[in-house]
Amino acid sequence: MPYNALIQxxxxxxxxxxxxIFVAVGLSVIFSMLRLITFAHGEMFMLGGFATWLxxxxxGLPYYIGLALxxxxxxxxxxxxxLTLWQPLQKDPMRCLxxxxxxxxxxxxxxxxxxxxxxxxxxxxxxxxxxxGNVYLSNERIAIVGSCLIMLIIVIIFFKKHKLGxxxxxxSLDTIAASLQGINVKRLQMIGFGIGCALAAFAGGLIGTVxxxxxxxxxxxxxKAFVVVVLGGLGSIPGSIVAGLIIGMLDSIATTYFxxxxxxxxxxxxxxxxxxxxxxxxxxxEA
Amino acid sequence: MLLQIKNLKIAYEKAIAIKDxxxxxxxxxxxxxxxxxGAGKSTLLQAISGLLKPVxxxxxxxxxxxxxxxxxxxxxMGIAHAPEGRRVFRDLSVYENLLLxxxxxxxxxxxxxxxxxxxxxxRLKERWKQRAGSLSGGEQQMLTIARALLSKPRLLLLDxxxxxxxxxxxxxxxRIINEINNKEKLSIILVEQNSQLALRISKRGYLVETxxxxxEGTSQExxxxxxxxxxxxxI
Ligand SMILES: Nc1ncnc2c1ncn2[C@@H]1O[C@H](COP(=O)(O)OP(=O)(O)OP(=O)(O)O)[C@@H](O)[C@H]1O
Ligand SMILES: [Mg+2]
Numbered sequence: 001m002p003y004n005a006l007i008q009x010x011x012x013x014x015x016x017x018x019x020x021i022f023v024a025v026g027l028s029v030i031f032s033m034l035r036l037i038t039f040a041h042g043e044m045f046m047l048g049g050f051a052t053w054l055x056x057x058x059x060g061l062p063y064y065i066g067l068a069l070x071x072x073x074x075x076x077x078x079x080x081x082x083l084t085l086w087q088p089l090q091k092d093p094m095r096c097l098x099x100x101x102x103x104x105x106x107x108x109x110x111x112x113x114x115x116x117x118x119x120x121x122x123x124x125x126x127x128x129x130x131x132x133g134n135v136y137l138s139n140e141r142i143a144i145v146g147s148c149l150i151m152l153i154i155v156i157i158f159f160k161k162h163k164l165g166x167x168x169x170x171x172s173l174d175t176i177a178a179s180l181q182g183i184n185v186k187r188l189q190m191i192g193f194g195i196g197c198a199l200a201a202f203a204g205g206l207i208g209t210v211x212x213x214x215x216x217x218x219x220x221x222x223x224k225a226f227v228v229v230v231l232g233g234l235g236s237i238p239g240s241i242v243a244g245l246i247i248g249m250l251d252s253i254a255t256t257y258f259x260x261x262x263x264x265x266x267x268x269x270x271x272x273x274x275x276x277x278x279x280x281x282x283x284x285x286e287a
Numbered sequence: 288m289l290l291q292i293k294n295l296k297i298a299y300e301k302a303i304a305i306k307d308x309x310x311x312x313x314x315x316x317x318x319x320x321x322x323x324x325g326a327g328k329s330t331l332l333q334a335i336s337g338l339l340k341p342v343x344x345x346x347x348x349x350x351x352x353x354x355x356x357x358x359x360x361x362x363x364m365g366i367a368h369a370p371e372g373r374r375v376f377r378d379l380s381v382y383e384n385l386l387l388x389x390x391x392x393x394x395x396x397x398x399x400x401x402x403x404x405x406x407x408x409x410r411l412k413e414r415w416k417q418r419a420g421s422l423s424g425g426e427q428q429m430l431t432i433a434r435a436l437l438s439k440p441r442l443l444l445l446d447x448x449x450x451x452x453x454x455x456x457x458x459x460x461x462r463i464i465n466e467i468n469n470k471e472k473l474s475i476i477l478v479e480q481n482s483q484l485a486l487r488i489s490k491r492g493y494l495v496e497t498x499x500x501x502x503e504g505t506s507q508e509x510x511x512x513x514x515x516x517x518x519x520x521x522i
Contacts, residue, residue, distance in 0.1 A: 163386070169376070169383075176370070177375075179337075180338070181391075182358070183359070184357075
């Protein structure tokens, strides 16, 4: 087995894994704070990609500034969507679910009209390869993995240390006890939804340089992210990270050897794990 | 008068839980509300802390009607509620639970205050890093009270702090409630099914039955009352 090829597979697996992690952590934050499952999350990923493309290719902004702006804009859009579409339906999970499906189709349709169905790609700020021993690594992919790691650390520190992050965890545990501490539960749920969308958008924007941006690009990542969220344990961020890496690696290895049919490997592992451990890898048992 | 409730009426979707209740609480006193299951005690506390909105009546705290205020505004006004069943944030640490008790505060003295509150509850200090869900029942009750104190309330609402605790812990908790009342200069509304304990540490009391006050008076008067003796103290 050529050593170089193996490294390429691993790097691709890492990139894929990181993408799944961000979409999944976003879903996880939204689920734990609002007890809500949204099928429109793949479209937040997609809109993040288009927003990044607009800012960088359209307005000519520097790469990381364009990406940061896209993330901020998607945070605001997410919070606004929660306020206008979800909050009125919050008491009824079934309607929320249907509404998210509808929103997903509407956003795909609108993107087709506004941006067109053709593939776009974001201009990459980083090019070339790096030679380590006799292995060649793409600088671009390494930068993506590095950016993801930094963002993950920021997210973890926010939820562990920041007052707002701790309060958001409290809301996900007990909304009534949280209100009694003077926490504005509704506002934090809105912010949580925004953060969830922003994380998906971050992933969507980042991959615009290696993959392509198009209206239906959210379809596969959202499916994989659902697998990751459930595999890792609902609402567990560390669980999503571990599961995201596993699924990313699996995808990379299986599709290299078996072509696109390799995509089923992730689902096979997913079903097998759940048969033995229904609460996922790191989910808490219900108290 | 710190708190005055006038002709309060509260209804859930199907049933009226509180028919017509008027009570008052003075600065610095412990007032107890006793009554059996389903009498409406918790409902009353939830109305004071803004979780439930009354159908009729007034809740006047510090001269202002707080009926229309949100729970957040009410915490900021100086009312803290340690709810029934403890409701600590199970997956957060003891310390994080306490920090959230001080969520509405903008001052810089929160850390000092946590240290000060630890003097009432030394066991919480030892376990500050531990997951709150892994504490014993008694420790969780202490955490609920400590968390409520961290908002620097002038009125503390305690809903059945002795529920499910061993007798020696019940005595420990009531000693702490007394100490807090003396040192923190705050008023307390203590809701209890353990009437004996409640009447021992309170100054005045109200007896609630199916949503109405049937008897009120000083704690001595209530303890001496024949009906209370027979129905609530088992003497
Ligand atoms: N969420 C609710 N929805 C409908 N009815 C309720 C609800 N909560 C309480 N009730 C009813 O309101 C009445 C008063 O309940 P409440 O919880 O205030 O009683 P309590 O005095 O606190 O009892 P306990 O000592 O058992 O805690 C009861 O008849 C109860 O069944
Ligand atoms: Mg009760």
